[in-house]
Amino acid sequence: MCGIAGFLCSQNSSYVKNLNNLNNIKDILYHRGPDDHGIWFNNNEMVAFGHTRLSIQDLSPAGHQPMESFSKRYLMVYNGEIYNHLDLRNKLKSLAPNLEWRGKSDTETLLNSFELWGIEKTLNLCSGMFSIAVWDFLKNELTLIRDRFGEKPLYFGLIDKNFIFGSELKVFNKITNKNNIVSKNSLNLFLRFAYVPSPKSIYKNIFKLLPGSMLKIKKENLDNILKSDINIYKQFKISNWWKPKEIFNTQSENLYSNYEKAINDTEKILTQSINSQLISDVPVGTFLSGGIDSSLVSVLMQKSLSKKIKTFTIGFEDKSYDESLYAKKIANHIGSEHNELILNQKDALNIIPTLSKIYDEPFADSSQIPTILLSKFAKEQITVALTGDGGDELFGGYNRYVFLPEFWKKISFFPYPIRKVLAQSIGMFPIDFINKFRFLFNFVSRSNINFFGDKVSKFSHKMQTVKNLDELFLSSLSTYQEPSKLLINSNDESNQIFEFKKNLNYKDYESLMMFIDSQTYLSDDILCKVDRASMSRSLETRVPFLDKNVVKLAWSIPSSMKIKNNQGKWILKQILNKYVPEKYTDRPKMGFGIPLGDWLRDELKDWAENLINEKELENDEYFKSKMIIKIWNEHKSKKRDWQSILWPILMFQSWKKEN
Numbered sequence: 001m002c003g004i005a006g007f008l009c010s011q012n013s014s015y016v017k018n019l020n021n022l023n024n025i026k027d028i029l030y031h032r033g034p035d036d037h038g039i040w041f042n043n044n045e046m047v048a049f050g051h052t053r054l055s056i057q058d059l060s061p062a063g064h065q066p067m068e069s070f071s072k073r074y075l076m077v078y079n080g081e082i083y084n085h086l087d088l089r090n091k092l093k094s095l096a097p098n099l100e101w102r103g104k105s106d107t108e109t110l111l112n113s114f115e116l117w118g119i120e121k122t123l124n125l126c127s128g129m130f131s132i133a134v135w136d137f138l139k140n141e142l143t144l145i146r147d148r149f150g151e152k153p154l155y156f157g158l159i160d161k162n163f164i165f166g167s168e169l170k171v172f173n174k175i176t177n178k179n180n181i182v183s184k185n186s187l188n189l190f191l192r193f194a195y196v197p198s199p200k201s202i203y204k205n206i207f208k209l210l211p212g213s214m215l216k217i218k219k220e221n222l223d224n225i226l227k228s229d230i231n232i233y234k235q236f237k238i239s240n241w242w243k244p245k246e247i248f249n250t251q252s253e254n255l256y257s258n259y260e261k262a263i264n265d266t267e268k269i270l271t272q273s274i275n276s277q278l279i280s281d282v283p284v285g286t287f288l289s290g291g292i293d294s295s296l297v298s299v300l301m302q303k304s305l306s307k308k309i310k311t312f313t314i315g316f317e318d319k320s321y322d323e324s325l326y327a328k329k330i331a332n333h334i335g336s337e338h339n340e341l342i343l344n345q346k347d348a349l350n351i352i353p354t355l356s357k358i359y360d361e362p363f364a365d366s367s368q369i370p371t372i373l374l375s376k377f378a379k380e381q382i383t384v385a386l387t388g389d390g391g392d393e394l395f396g397g398y399n400r401y402v403f404l405p406e407f408w409k410k411i412s413f414f415p416y417p418i419r420k421v422l423a424q425s426i427g428m429f430p431i432d433f434i435n436k437f438r439f440l441f442n443f444v445s446r447s448n449i450n451f452f453g454d455k456v457s458k459f460s461h462k463m464q465t466v467k468n469l470d471e472l473f474l475s476s477l478s479t480y481q482e483p484s485k486l487l488i489n490s491n492d493e494s495n496q497i498f499e500f501k502k503n504l505n506y507k508d509y510e511s512l513m514m515f516i517d518s519q520t521y522l523s524d525d526i527l528c529k530v531d532r533a534s535m536s537r538s539l540e541t542r543v544p545f546l547d548k549n550v551v552k553l554a555w556s557i558p559s560s561m562k563i564k565n566n567q568g569k570w571i572l573k574q575i576l577n578k579y580v581p582e583k584y585t586d587r588p589k590m591g592f593g594i595p596l597g598d599w600l601r602d603e604l605k606d607w608a609e610n611l612i613n614e615k616e617l618e619n620d621e622y623f624k625s626k627m628i629i630k631i632w633n634e635h636k637s638k639k640r641d642w643q644s645i646l647w648p649i650l651m652f653q654s655w656k657k658e659n
Contacts, residue, residue, distance in 0.1 A: 003029030025050035062103020080130030157206030212242030285310035290326030293388025390545030
């Protein structure tokens with residue numbers, strides 16, 4: 001696991017300055033790669049690469065980057081892991097028996113595969129996570145590549161006729177010494193989703209490379225791109241080396257019809273994925289929250305190994321947010337070497353001032369806080385951790401998959417004006433009052449949901465503008481329904497997520513939601529959260545659910561097998577129940593929650609008021625200050641619970657002060 005950065009220039013004056021700044025790559029991305037660093041540059045083409053290394057496979061200097069291929073055609077910097085690289089290497093040895101190998105790293109395997117098979121064929125053969133920059137000396141061409149689901153980050157963009165790329169946004173102003181311009185449209189999206197969706201970043205003219213994509217650029221392309229009057233992003237030559245829609249459609253043509261076969265195949269292929277991801281020259285363990293996904297990964301990993309695995313969990317003194325008891329029971333049952341850290345409020349609060357530095361781009365999923373603390377705790381003993389991420393999106397784990405289609409069938413009977421008045425009426429009641437009427441929820445669903453009153457209150461606000469099922473789904477993804485009302489001169493581009501509906505052969509709306517989430521929320525929220533948190537502590541995380549074979553299998557299983565008896569992840573639960581008593585896992589989904597709303601009224605009150613000072617808001621000209629202050633005052637007085645929109649606003653303000 002590593003950090004990468006680099007640039008391609010069209011002017012010599014900026015090239016020299018940028019190269020001097022890139023020499024500080026060790027300081028810029030040290031947390032992503034504390035073990036080694038390297039620089040490569042070519043004065044004629046005015047291109048340079050930088051790399052920081054977290055050594056996982058082949059700890060020797062033979063894994064040093066930037067690295068050249070055996071014929072010296074390609075030079076590469078790379079962040080990630082190729083889990084099947086030994087299999088690829090064996091095939092290469094059969095193909096080219098006289099090829100001399102310098103070391104045992106997956107970096108060298110990738111480079112030699114590019115030489116002998118070509119880049120795109122190699123990528124499709126790979127199982128792994130990666131962001132890659134390759135210089136082709138034959139074509140004088142730079143290629144950027146990102147893995148199938150965006151497990152590893154990769155930004156790119158243009159600043160003063162320089163093409164810059166890097167693992168994190170801080171690379172851009174560190175290399176060019178330029179202050180970049182915030183995109184108000186990106187800020188609009190951030191307030192809605194609590195993250196900036198790909199391919200946008202928070203800055204104008206800086207983008208995220210989409211998962212499964214490949215970008216190619218030459219020096220002569222830069223001037224042509226800069227001269228264009230239309231959207232700069234569309235001027236880049238970007239292609240999809242992995243085509244999720246095509247794979248989803250192919251898999252959905254031949255769906256499973258036998259429950260037992262679906263269960264057995266899922267266990268088999270997930271176990272194979274877990275075993276493949278144990279490749280490492282450093283200690284490996286698992287994050288164990290006590291939920292279905294992390295428990296299943298831990299169970300199957302322990303089942304495959306003769307020695308005790310290390311499992312890690314954190315709990316909270318506030319028992320309403322604590323799942324550590326369940327994690328401990330599961331760990332004891334499977335016989336893992338379990339490590340538990342119980343956090344108090346102070347532990348979590350101390351992390352908050354550092355969030356904007358860790359996440360580098362505005363990010364407001366508050367479970368980022370416990371994820372950072374868990375990563376710090378695990379790093380004391382291991383360097384690699386397997387996680388259960390991806391299970392929800394692939395196997396139907398979120399409440400919205402269970403609740404929304406059923407709920408829409410019931411409420412769509414009523415005309416929109418009536419629904420709007422009803423939603424407004426519910427939103428007027430305090431959360432404690434709503435909790436008293438929890439039993440009425442059985443009218444629409446038998447699902448058991450934690451923090452019922454809080455979720456009903458938020459949902460009522462969202463329902464006030466919902467006219468169809470797409471809008472209902474979008475509202476369920478939204479921290480705030482109408483962010484344009486809070487911002488000065490911005491456009492709402494959130495409906496672009498429904499581009500995924502085009503030419504998608506989905507059988508039901510549940511399948512559509514899962515696919516959209518797998519292409520958006522998973523990459524830009526879940527995987528981003530875990531990557532930044534873990535890499536801030538130089539810990540590598542791996543995601544067995546996102547193995548290409550597990551994904552293909554999941555897309556072959558109908559949603560009726562994933563969601564059964566008003567419960568999501570039915571297939572995964574059947575596997576887990578073979579090894580762990582059902583009573584340990586039969587409970588409502590909690591997530592990684594914290595009592596953020598209460599903290600904002602109490603311990604974080606002064607911090608928050610300093611960030612959303614009315615005068616400063618007016619001077620910045622991003623927010624409509626009076627609207628923000630009104631929301632803040634209503635939250636402080638407990639008139640309304642506005643934490644879901646206040647947290648993104650505060651995270652943006654905190655980030656802005658640091659950048």
